[in-house]
Amino acid sequence: MTSHFYEPANGHGLAHNPFKAIVGPRPIGWISSRDSQGQLNLAPYSFFNAFADTPPIIGFASAGYKDSVRNIEQTGEFCWHLATRTLGEAMNQSAATVEPSVDEFDLASLTPAASKVVGVPHVQEAQVVFECRLSQCLRLTSAAGEAMDNWLVLGEVVGVHIDTALIDDGVYQTAAARPILRGGGPGDYFEISDEARFEMRRPS
Numbered sequence: 001m002t003s004h005f006y007e008p009a010n011g012h013g014l015a016h017n018p019f020k021a022i023v024g025p026r027p028i029g030w031i032s033s034r035d036s037q038g039q040l041n042l043a044p045y046s047f048f049n050a051f052a053d054t055p056p057i058i059g060f061a062s063a064g065y066k067d068s069v070r071n072i073e074q075t076g077e078f079c080w081h082l083a084t085r086t087l088g089e090a091m092n093q094s095a096a097t098v099e100p101s102v103d104e105f106d107l108a109s110l111t112p113a114a115s116k117v118v119g120v121p122h123v124q125e126a127q128v129v130f131e132c133r134l135s136q137c138l139r140l141t142s143a144a145g146e147a148m149d150n151w152l153v154l155g156e157v158v159g160v161h162i163d164t165a166l167i168d169d170g171v172y173q174t175a176a177a178r179p180i181l182r183g184g185g186p187g188d189y190f191e192i193s194d195e196a197r198f199e200m201r202r203p204s
């Protein structure tokens, strides 16, 4: 194998930065939040994942101190939505760079629905929703200890909504909702399918 090696601090030497294309496909953290005045906000974050399951903790990272981070620090609450093929366009519209006073639910023609545990409304059209309480908001640092303008928001999942159409015999069907995942170039997404599924058990 011939390897293309680079040190990111000195540039990647390729036509396009491969970093995000390599760490992919990534699930999308489609996040609703509200500021202390009650202004609603919705935005996607693909630096997103789950980090613990008991209690369940999810997190997303913001490049810059964006509205979602500020809102969640103000209220301590947010909701996460599964971004699916049918909601893809709406999810993308909610990424528009707009003034904090603009409600991305309106922008993307989505319906805010009251949540059960937290005060932040969620997207009614989403088939899976996590209601979350902020557990930590961390400002990232480089290996040299320099503060970066990147923020990791972690939240405990305190309420879960699942469309029962996605549950078969008590088992949640991962591919059935057609989740969309980010990867590849700037506009590239991936879907998953049951045909692509394979099984591999852990060694005992």
Ligand SMILES: Cc1cc2nc3c(=O)[nH]c(=O)nc-3n(C[C@H](O)[C@H](O)[C@H](O)COP(=O)(O)O)c2cc1C
Pocket: 028, 041, 042, 043, 044, 045, 046, 047, 048, 061, 062, 063, 064, 066, 067, 068, 069, 091, 092, 094, 095, 096, 097, 098, 182
């Ligand atoms: C699929 C997708 C993934 C994104 N992932 C991120 C991300 O991980 N971090 C980030 O800072 N911005 C990300 N963005 C851009 C934000 O969604 C965008 O800056 C948005 O306006 C932020 O909204 P807010 O200021 O209301 O929080 C992403 C956009 C899209 C369409």
